[in-house]
Amino acid sequence: MTEEIIIAGFGGQGVLSMGKILAYSGIMQDQEVSWMPSYGPEMRGGTANVTVILSDDRISSPYLKVFDTAIILNQQSMDKFEESVKPGGILLYEPNGISHHPKRTDINIYQIEANKLSTEMGNKKIFNMVVMGAFLKIKPIVELENVIEGLKKSLPERYHDLIPLNKEAITKGMESVTPYMAEQVAN
Amino acid sequence: MSELKLMKGNEALAEAAIRAGVDAYFGYPITPQSEVIEYLMTERPEERTGMVVLQAESEVAAINMVYGAASTGKKVMTSSSSPGISLKLEGISYLAGAELPSVIVNVVRGGPGLGTIQPSQADYFQSVKGGGHGDYKLYVLAPSSVQEMADFVEDAFDIAFKYRAPVLILSDGLIGQMMEKVNLKEQQVRLTDEEVIKLNGDWATTGKTKNRERNIITSLDLQSEKMEARVRRLMKKYEQMEQEDMRYEEFQTEDAEYLFVAYGSSARIAQKAVQLARAKGIKAGLLRPITLFPYPKKVLFDLADQVKGILSVELNAGQMVEDVRLSVEHKVPVEHFGRTGGIIHTPEEVLEALEQKFIK
Numbered sequence: 001m002t003e004e005i006i007i008a009g010f011g012g013q014g015v016l017s018m019g020k021i022l023a024y025s026g027i028m029q030d031q032e033v034s035w036m037p038s039y040g041p042e043m044r045g046g047t048a049n050v051t052v053i054l055s056d057d058r059i060s061s062p063y064l065k066v067f068d069t070a071i072i073l074n075q076q077s078m079d080k081f082e083e084s085v086k087p088g089g090i091l092l093y094e095p096n097g098i099s100h101h102p103k104r105t106d107i108n109i110y111q112i113e114a115n116k117l118s119t120e121m122g123n124k125k126i127f128n129m130v131v132m133g134a135f136l137k138i139k140p141i142v143e144l145e146n147v148i149e150g151l152k153k154s155l156p157e158r159y160h161d162l163i164p165l166n167k168e169a170i171t172k173g174m175e176s177v178t179p180y181m182a183e184q185v186a187n
Numbered sequence: 188m189s190e191l192k193l194m195k196g197n198e199a200l201a202e203a204a205i206r207a208g209v210d211a212y213f214g215y216p217i218t219p220q221s222e223v224i225e226y227l228m229t230e231r232p233e234e235r236t237g238m239v240v241l242q243a244e245s246e247v248a249a250i251n252m253v254y255g256a257a258s259t260g261k262k263v264m265t266s267s268s269s270p271g272i273s274l275k276l277e278g279i280s281y282l283a284g285a286e287l288p289s290v291i292v293n294v295v296r297g298g299p300g301l302g303t304i305q306p307s308q309a310d311y312f313q314s315v316k317g318g319g320h321g322d323y324k325l326y327v328l329a330p331s332s333v334q335e336m337a338d339f340v341e342d343a344f345d346i347a348f349k350y351r352a353p354v355l356i357l358s359d360g361l362i363g364q365m366m367e368k369v370n371l372k373e374q375q376v377r378l379t380d381e382e383v384i385k386l387n388g389d390w391a392t393t394g395k396t397k398n399r400e401r402n403i404i405t406s407l408d409l410q411s412e413k414m415e416a417r418v419r420r421l422m423k424k425y426e427q428m429e430q431e432d433m434r435y436e437e438f439q440t441e442d443a444e445y446l447f448v449a450y451g452s453s454a455r456i457a458q459k460a461v462q463l464a465r466a467k468g469i470k471a472g473l474l475r476p477i478t479l480f481p482y483p484k485k486v487l488f489d490l491a492d493q494v495k496g497i498l499s500v501e502l503n504a505g506q507m508v509e510d511v512r513l514s515v516e517h518k519v520p521v522e523h524f525g526r527t528g529g530i531i532h533t534p535e536e537v538l539e540a541l542e543q544k545f546i547k
Contacts, residue, residue: 020366024193027368033193035366061459062365063452065533153193 001056003141004064008049008081009073009094014128017154018071019050021132024150025142026054034062047076054141071135073114075099092135092177102182109180110138117172126169133173144170190371196336196362197222197294199369200266203337205232207344208375210261211239213252217268218304219360220294224266236377246271250278250291257287258404260383260391262344266292268360269310270301272318279353280319283421284406288347288387290340291325292356294363297529305529306360306452311506314357315480322418324425325355326432327479329450333367341372346432348387350424357479359502361452361531425480434477435486439465443472445541446490448511449500450476452531457500459534464541471541479507487514494519496545500537501525520545 005022009015019035026033036051051067053059070081072093078100085091087106095101096115112134118127136142142150147170151163194202201223204212214224224242232238239256243249249265256263267275272293282289293314297307312318314327326346328339336358343354378386380393392402408414438458440446445464449457454475464471474490476483491497497519499508508523515521524540526532 020193023366027191027193033366033368035193036361037364059367059455060462061456061534062367063361063456063531063533064459065535 001054001141002059003054003069003139004067005052005054005069005071006049006064006067006081006084007052007071007073008047008077011046011048013048013073014125015048015073016050018128018132019052020154021147021150022052022054022142024153025146028146028149028153029142031056032059034059036062047074049077049081069135069139071131073131078102090138092131092138094131101180105182108138109182110134110177111180112173112177114173117176118169121165121169121172123165126166129166129169130173130176133170133175134177135173136170137174137177192369192371193366194333194369195222195364195366196330196333196358197364198226199333199337199371200292200340200356200358201226202230202371203340204264205230205235205238206372206374207341208236208262208377209238209264209340209344210377211241211252211256211263213241213243213249213256213263213265214267215243215246215249215271217246217271219296219306219363220266220268220292222363223292223294236374238377246274247278250275250282253289253291254278254282254285254287257282257289258285258392260288260380260387260393262288262290262378264290264292264340266294268294268296269298269307270296272310272313276313276319279325280321280323281406282353283319283323283325284321284417285404286351286421287353287404288344288351289353290343290347290356291353292358295357295359297527303529304360306364306502306531307527307529308359308451308453308501308525309503309506309527310357311479311501311503314355315482315510323421324480325353326350326428326481327355327357328434329357329477329479330362331451331454331475333362333365333369336362337369337371346428349432350428351387351390352421352424357451359452360529429481432478433481433483435483436475436477437486438473438475440472440474440490442470443490443493444470444495445472445545446494446497447471447473447500447537447541448476448487448497448507449473450479450507453500453502453525456532456534457537460500460537460541463534463538467538469538469542469546471538476507482510482514484510484514487511488516488518491515491518496541497521498537498541498544499523500532500540502531503527
């Protein structure tokens with residue numbers, strides 16, 4: 001199994017940390033992982049993206065052109081990465097702030113209203129874990145218990161009391177993800 | 188006990204340095220390698236092992252601190268990125284001339300000049316064709332994974348002390364900034380002066396004893412015959428490195444009709460290009476030089492009998508391709524492909540270049 005993922009959005013949305021938690025989850029189940037961020041000046045308040053690969057085999061290129069899954073959290077990233085999803089692949093996006101919805105019909109598209117859900121749950125910092133839950137519902141490539149282990153590894157110990165809340169956010173994401181048909185906005 | 192972690196290449200290198208029992212690190216921050224000194228400062232290795240970590244006032248100061256500390260036979264290292272390495276080159280030439288074991292790390296960014304902070308491999312010439320002045324070479328290790336960023340620290344010191352010579356770890360922004368799983372080795376104890384003498388001989392300035400002459404560390408020899416003898420001694424070391432310590436890795440070369448040659452980050456991308464090529468029925472393979480000096484000349488010379496074309500894939504405008512051409516002695520066409528300016532080529536682009544140059 002090899003899963004090639006791009007996570008893209010604004011700096012501050014937890015894009016890089018979501019990738020890191022996913023990578024750690026992969027390590028917890030004995031997989032090879034890579035996490036390749038964009039680290040340019042665009043990080044400062046602009047767009048941020050990270051390529052995460054989980055594989056049972058040695059990983060070749062950590063830098064890719066096409067992906068099995070694109071997790072897209074803002075319009076700029078949608079413009080940049082919609083075309084980068086492999087045919088038959090997955091595009092998961094947060095519709096808040098998206099004016100041009102995806103148009104492709106050869107991929108599987110899903111929405112997760114992580115902004116609304118995390119606000120309702122009273123902590124916007126768990127936004128990325130709602131998205132993570134949505135992704136894991138569509139593609140259960142890592143076990144929930146390994147994600148929790150991954151959270152423990154990547155969060156500083158002083159935040160470990162927030163792990164139950166993060167788990168709740170993942171569950172919420174799993175329950176709330178919905179398929180999206182590009183045809184709906186064809187005209 | 189060894190330990191599994193998810194780390195950036197730069198952090199893995201820094202942690203490996205502490206664990207390898209390095210005595211001192213002198214550096215000056217520059218993107219994309221600042222995590223090395225940041226990590227070392229945060230970890231407080233002076234408490235863990237007694238290792239000295241010092242931010243110098245400049246790259247020039249840092250490399251000269253390396254010269255001074257290395258003179259005492261200690262394990263000393265520095266790191267920087269391209270423009271910073273240019274500043275260190277005078278010191279590196281002196282280290283080579285004075286035959287001082289030391290490790291220099293270059294996490295390359297795009298140039299020339301201040302260039303860009305994005306990944307690049309445009310310092311190949313600087314690393315293997317001198318860089319500094321005079322007849323010298325650096326043993327150059329090119330890591331292509333976070334694991335190798337960690338492992339090569341100890342490897343580099345082994346070579347540095349085996350030959351009494353400076354060793355360069357040539358990485359780049361991609362390998363430095365990415366995170367991968369890394370298996371960290373056990374903590375080693377730093378050597379005492381007595382152990383240094385026992386292991387490496389008594390050439391270092393560990394304090395004059397009654398029964399030996401003063402040890403003088405210098406790269407200056409105004410007597411031509413003595414200076415020539417020194418240069419010959421250096422050349423002999425480089426010859427021995429070529430015979431004993433050249434490293435490379437082959438990927439699907441057994442039946443390859445086309446060959447990529449790539450090191451570091453480009454080797455990872457080219458490996459994916461091999462997989463994409465094979466999926467299309469193109470028999471491609473990859474030769475990855477792990478040491479850029481010594482270079483796997485003979486391996487390439489032999490592979491040239493088997494393949495129809497060789498593509499040198501580098502994040503630069505065409506540097507290593509010259510060594511590939513020298514190695515194969517015109518037996519087979521050799522072309523270059525690479526992006527510059529901090530743009531990273533995709534595996535698809537690399538494959539397309541191979542097809543355009545040799546197949547279509």
